[in-house]
Amino acid sequence: MKRESIGGAVLFLFIVLYIIIFSPSADQLKGKVVKVQDGDTVTVLVGSTQHKIRLQGIDCPEKAQPFGSAATNFASAKVFGKTVTVEWDEKDRYGRILGDVIYDGNQSLSRELLKAGLAWHYKQYSDDPVLAGLEFMARSAKKGLWADKNPIPPWEWRKLKRKKP
Numbered sequence: 291m292k293r294e295s296i297g298g299a300v301l302f303l304f305i306v307l308y309i310i311i312f313s314p315s316a317d318q319l320k321g322k323v324v325k326v327q328d329g330d331t332v333t334v335l336v337g338s339t340q341h342k343i344r345l346q347g348i349d350c351p352e353k354a355q356p357f358g359s360a361a362t363n364f365a366s367a368k369v370f371g372k373t374v375t376v377e378w379d380e381k382d383r384y385g386r387i388l389g390d391v392i393y394d395g396n397q398s399l400s401r402e403l404l405k406a407g408l409a410w411h412y413k414q415y416s417d418d419p420v421l422a423g424l425e426f427m428a429r430s431a432k433k434g435l436w437a438d439k440n441p442i443p444p445w446e447w448r449k450l451k452r453k454k455p
Contacts, residue, residue: 302423316377316389323369323391328353329361329408332369332391332399334376343376345400346388347416348409349444357435361408368402369393407434410443 321336329350334341350361369391378389391399403409404424411418411425428436435441442450 302427316379319376319378319387320373321376322373323371326362326366326370328358329365329403330400331386332365334374334391341376342386343378343391344382344384344386344388345403345409346378346390347412347418347421348400348403349412350403350409351435351441352444352447355442355444355447356438357408357441360434361403364403364406364408365399368397369399374399404428405433407431407436412445414445 319334319336319341321334321341323332324335324340325333327333327342330345330348332343332345334343350365351358353359353362372393375392376387376389377392378387380388382388393399400409400421401424404411404421405428407428409425411421413422428434
């Protein structure tokens, strides 16, 4: 086994233990995913109320970016039409719930997107070591967007788009 693989595996195990020991409590809502706007934004119907959910701690490529459609399609295949649980504790400046979408019992959409190489860990807003470890593992394996030599993070891509006349 390569030294990087061993180091990555050790880091991953440390992260899992960290989650188990220090997992913070959050509010929850349960409902059906009725829309997938893009890889990191879905709409969940709870009763007769729709809630826009922005996945916390990650940032997927924008639709017009390379791998943007792949991230949207991946998220849609995982959660569209399913009943999910959203664990959250805050809203963003646009009123969207920032949270983790849990489906099929215990699968985290954020984590699955990172594992597939279809998202960045959004370090500016998250210091979650699990998300960092999952991004590291996907990068090391050159999965998804990490197969590109120089993928542009979505926050930089959005900044470049705003500057264009």
